[in-house]
Amino acid sequence: xxxxxxxxxxxxxxxxxxxxxxxxxxxxxxxxxxxxxxxxxxxxxxxxxxxxxxxxxxxxxxxxxxxxxxxxxxxxxxxxxxxxxxxxxxxxxxxxxxxxxxxxxxxxxxxxxxxxxxxxxxxxxxxxxxxxxxxxxxxxxxxxxxxxxxxxxxxxxxxxxxxxxxxxxxxxxxxxxxxxxxxxxxxxxxxxxxxxxxxxxxxxxxxxxxxxxxxxxxxxxxxxxxxxxxxxxxxxxxxxxxxxxxxxxxxxxxxxxxxxxxxxxxxxxxxxxxxxxxxxxxxxxxxxxxxxxxxxxxxxxxxxxxxxxxxxxxxxxxxxxxxxxxxxxxxxxxxxxxxxxxxxxxxxxxxxxxxxxxxxxxxxxxxxxxxxxxxxxxxxxxxxxxxxxxxxxxxxxxxxxxxxxxxxxxxxxxxxxxxxxxxxxxxx
Numbered sequence: 001x002x003x004x005x006x007x008x009x010x011x012x013x014x015x016x017x018x019x020x021x022x023x024x025x026x027x028x029x030x031x032x033x034x035x036x037x038x039x040x041x042x043x044x045x046x047x048x049x050x051x052x053x054x055x056x057x058x059x060x061x062x063x064x065x066x067x068x069x070x071x072x073x074x075x076x077x078x079x080x081x082x083x084x085x086x087x088x089x090x091x092x093x094x095x096x097x098x099x100x101x102x103x104x105x106x107x108x109x110x111x112x113x114x115x116x117x118x119x120x121x122x123x124x125x126x127x128x129x130x131x132x133x134x135x136x137x138x139x140x141x142x143x144x145x146x147x148x149x150x151x152x153x154x155x156x157x158x159x160x161x162x163x164x165x166x167x168x169x170x171x172x173x174x175x176x177x178x179x180x181x182x183x184x185x186x187x188x189x190x191x192x193x194x195x196x197x198x199x200x201x202x203x204x205x206x207x208x209x210x211x212x213x214x215x216x217x218x219x220x221x222x223x224x225x226x227x228x229x230x231x232x233x234x235x236x237x238x239x240x241x242x243x244x245x246x247x248x249x250x251x252x253x254x255x256x257x258x259x260x261x262x263x264x265x266x267x268x269x270x271x272x273x274x275x276x277x278x279x280x281x282x283x284x285x286x287x288x289x290x291x292x293x294x295x296x297x298x299x300x301x302x303x304x305x306x307x308x309x310x311x312x313x314x315x316x317x318x319x320x321x322x323x324x325x326x327x328x329x330x331x332x333x334x335x336x337x338x339x340x341x342x343x344x345x346x347x348x349x350x351x352x353x354x355x356x357x358x359x360x361x362x363x364x365x366x367x368x369x370x371x372x373x374x375x376x377x378x379x380x381x382x383x384x385x386x387x388x389x390x391x392x393x394x395x396x397x398x399x400x401x402x403x404x405x406x407x408x409x410x411x412x413x414x415x416x417x418x419x420x421x422x423x424x425x426x427x428x
């Protein structure tokens with residue numbers, strides 16, 4: 001497979017499902033208030049928001065199951081069949097939320113259907129990350145695996161950006177009543193409209209897992225590095241996924257907690273999407289030249305120092321400009337290493353068990369930490385009255401990430417070559 005071919009159509013096909021799935025989850029987070037009003041009427045607006053966030057978290061329950069089922073399928077049948085299966089299930093989840101009538105129309109059946117669609121969506125996404133990340137690493141040229149591998153996280157930021165732009169546009173065009181009545185459905189219907197294109201692109205993907213790869217036994221060194229990476233995987237992914245969850249919470253946080261207007265809140269989401277997309281790819285490219293660990297650790301150290309001061313500034317100013325500026329700075333620093341950490345972990349896992357191993361540890365981390373982050377910080381804000389809880393939680397997660405990532409072995413081929421292959425494990 002040529003670099004040119006891989007860098008265009010095959011890259012788009014690999015990340016299409018991931019982008020669409022995260023677009024769906026991101027749109028849900030952005031419109032959590034309106035979705036809560038539509039399906040989960042409560043005694044107070046805060047009760048409605050909590051019920052909506054609980055449903056958002058339920059989607060993460062299905063992820064470990066999907067990771068086990070679809071991830072193992074990716075190591076047994078191949079990357080492409082697993083990616084097609086997860087994409088098919090995602091179609092069901094996306095359409096489920098987009099077309100479900102409100103509570104006022106069908107009563108308790110409405111929240112039940114929404115819960116079911118979130119579970120299916122979570123199952124699909126749980127099995128999506130392992131096969132697609134494995135494909136990106138295995139199909140990319142050895143010297144550019146960092147850049148191509150970080151497209152997995154970059155596609156998430158692209159989804160966030162798209163959802164933010166759509167939300168910003170809707171908030172400017174529609175009245176608050178129209179947005180609450182039907183406008184919130186528009187992003188989900190647009191996502192559903194893109195499903196045929198994603199299916200078409202994926203259906204033409206080559207296979208990167210050959211029959212010989214499934215019979216290959218790892219060397220002793222590979223087994224040692226794999227066990228080490230596996231022990232570090234969950235806390236490392238917990239750090240990156242909590243970062244994602246908190247920035248995904250910015251729109252709801254700005255509106256429901258800080259009382260900022262809708263346009264300012266979506267401005268923060270757009271800044272997050274742009275900076276996340278650009279700096280994730282920049283980090284991946286730099287890691288191909290300077291190594292994975294430098295990009296994983298040093299930007300994160302600076303990010304750690306700035307988190308709490310940044311959130312204090314947002315709280316005191318409560319202006320769109322400050323929200324956008326702080327979000328842009330923090331997102332840029334975090335994104336330089338977030339995608340690289342996933343590449344490093346993928347490279348450390350032997351090819352014949354890569355899809356399942358990566359899918360399972362990723363899904364466990366997502367289910368435990370991403371699925372609960374927004375609910376936890378909202379609950380702590382309510383209990384303590386301190387609006388800086390997102391910053392506290394993010395600081396703790398980032399500190400954990402710095403410690404754990406410093407224990408990972410280097411996996412960048414350029415540094416492995418200099419050391420005769422003793423620093424870590426080369427991937428494909």
